[in-house]
Amino acid sequence: MTRHAAGSVLRKPAEAAPAPVAPPARGRRRRRGLGRGLLLYAVLLPGGLVFASVFLYAVLSAFKPADEVLATPMRWLPSSFRWSNFAEPFEQVAFGRYYLNSVVVGVAVTLLNVVTCTLAGYSFSKFAYRGRSLLFLVVMATMMIPLEVIYVPLYALIFDLGWVNSFTGLIVPAGTSAFGILLMRQSIDGLPDEILDAARLDGAGELRILWRIVTPMMGAPLSALALIVFMATWDSHLWPLLVGSDDAHRTLPVGLAAMQADNAGTTGIPMLMAAAVMALLPTLILFTLLQRRFVQGMTMTADVK
């Protein structure tokens, strides 16, 4: 009671104090707002348009006849929009196949990551077994091992397993991630133990608790994890080049790079642009729609260090 009263007594002058200062502060804030607006609309907007014009240039070039892409003086718009450029990759190379492979590998790797990272994150968060912190430390230490350091022996291993030019080789080695485990552990840490204990008292098994209680509350981190893993897999080039370079297993990056190498002249440029634009659309759309999840996932894990 007394503390409450004291609090309110203390609060009053504190609230009252800024009142005489308020007019200049508000004025400054308005000026700051004006400066912000000017910066945003007069500098960052034009800058952004220049930045994005590269992409627009690529999209418009994808519609041009071959002799217009590098015409001098440069023209932004094609004389007529050639939609057939977008059909060409499917006719000249197995572009549909590459696309399908990218979708299959992307979805499979994402699902595997969602499962393994949720299980491991739950394990590291809610069970006090011996060696837990050591194991978690080992997992985090693997973040310091980029693919670039280990891909030679990793390839040798996949070679020995007979997984070269197979979907197993493309998918399984990417089946979990330290980043994902960290993200899921951090998120599950926020769940109160009481909810889990209540479910245990009702006789629910651990897997059932994970599936029925934990997972439904993890919508945000799970979609962040799925988005980030899918985008990374869609972008992945080096590993698929090693273990899936034949036509039946090529993903889009491998297929695109091969198309580029086979079409060094200018005649292939519109087709290449069409292929590149088609290849980057799925992740661009996903990212645009789920931008906030991407940011969430990236920052939740960046927080720990």
Add this chain to the structure above:
Amino acid sequence: MTSTTVRTFRPARSATSRRKWIGAAFAVPALALFGAFAIYPMARVFYISFFDYDLTSAPRWVGLQNYRYLMDSDSFQASLTATVFYVGFTYVPAVLLALVLAVGLDTRLPGSGFIRLLYFAPVAMSWVAVSIIWRLVLQPDGLLNTVLGTHVNWLTSDSSAKWALVVTSIWKETGLFVILFLAGLQRIPPELREAAAIDGAGRLAIFRHVTLPLLKPVTAVVCVMAVIRGCQSFSAQVVLTGGSFDTEVINLYVYKTAFESARMGRASAVAVLLFFVLLLVTIVQLRIFRSRER
């Protein structure tokens, strides 16, 4: 009374130990994958680096010969130079530019979401697709020369190919760092900056003495990420130059050594050196940012 408490207590205890085992088992799939596809290859990369190995015939022990070869190899030295050039001239400007952009974009004014997206979009595009697009932009009659009014052979000369890669990569990477900085900025309580403003601090002073120190943890993450991503660069070089014109960065060097010359041992030795460099740079960076915090 006592007997009932004992009776309920005992199964509860065995249930907790059983529960612990189940909980530990949940980590097994991830741990198995890490063991097989990260930790085992990590151990192997050290081991193979002491062998001459072409994947098909039996490895032959050569001791430190692979490392000695690298010390004298001009092409290895060149790949180090190319990597340092690429990482430095791409990621230092990209991070600084990202910081400035993030400060400007940290607002809720109408249209700011759209403007942000203009800068973020390359983050969502794959490296190979971006590189193919930039290959056109960088043609002698392409967009870049047209805009600059120059006639540079961006992709086919020793002096400019490395800059072509730098420009392409800054375009691709800046957005990612803007995202991270922006998230960091939005977590700084606005009261702190307002309080500094009321105390009469100018905008620049607020940025230097309030915003920047509070951004330190994010900056640390961004810098570590930048170096690691820079050393991983591969697709842009493959598509834009194929590694010619002084652009054969370390990762491309490893790839060519292992899979074009079939020298797995020598490639592993490079990978080992790369690992230690990355580890060292990461530790140094984290230490710098931590010590400044105190």
